[in-house]
Amino acid sequence: MSEEKLYAVEDDNRLHLAFNDAGKPMWFQTGGNFTATDSVASMWSLKHGGHVVTFIQEPKKVVLSKEQAEIVDAAHNSKRPASYIILKSNDEELLMNAYVNGFTVAKEKKYNVKVPHTKEAWYYKSGDTDLLTICPADKELRGKFTESEIEQYGLQDCEKEEVTDDAD
Template sequence: MSEEKMYAVKNDEGKYWDFLDGTGFWILHISERPTTTSKEKAELVADNYGGHIVALIEEPEKVVLSKEQAEIVEDAHNAKRPASYIILKSNDEELLMNAYVNGFTVAKEKKYNVKVPHTKEAWYYKSGDTDLLTICPADKELRGTFTKAEIEHYGLQDCEKEEVTEDAD
């Protein structure tokens, strides 16, 4: 995030000073340049022409969390003491408090195609929530992929895996 700030001068009518030509206050979508990087310039306009300084800051980047971390942050919003809740539920207090304050997104879970053990030409795919079937390598992109949790659930940890890229979804 940049440390440089932008400033605008807004009057009581909700109009902004135009720093491009200095001709006065205008509604925002008409003003050619309603901001300046000079705090001194903004103070001078506010002193001479009225209005007040509005400091504009960049919105902080959202934190990327796992699904489990996101659930903790969401639950913390309903807790009486959110910080205490986060501390009790996780060892990543700083990360989760940052997400609580600045917002978050949930990371996409990696997905994998999994090779059937002891064969060279077959790969697992999911059929529904419980069935595992096999298919030849040429068709594996057309079938369901596995998350790490699903690989563990089906006992496929020792199998050869190929990570599926975003564009393969």
């Protein structure tokens, strides 16, 4: 989480201190002037009234794997989310941050996988279960295996190239 803060002066009615172009102070319901130092905000509050309030930037969402995201989603439906996360993962701090601050799911890397013992053929998927071979010129069109698919088809020992095209 970012520790960068902004400070403003607010009164008891939640109006914020602002200065017009001539430097005259005014109170607004929204907006106001912000400063990066609490000492400047304190000076403004002493001079013009009100009290210092702190604004903290919104935290960045945590990037999780699909499996980690499923744990965090399930924790939202749990009576004791922290206990659920602790029971399901060794990455408690990461997943609790995701639970509190939100998360995105990382896109899985994809690979083209070369058929063993050949120079001219590469695997591609045909449906969910069938593997067929193609020539190198066509591999960009039809390859793209995830790590879990490479394991599923038993292709761990095959040569592979990471697909850098982000079109999927």
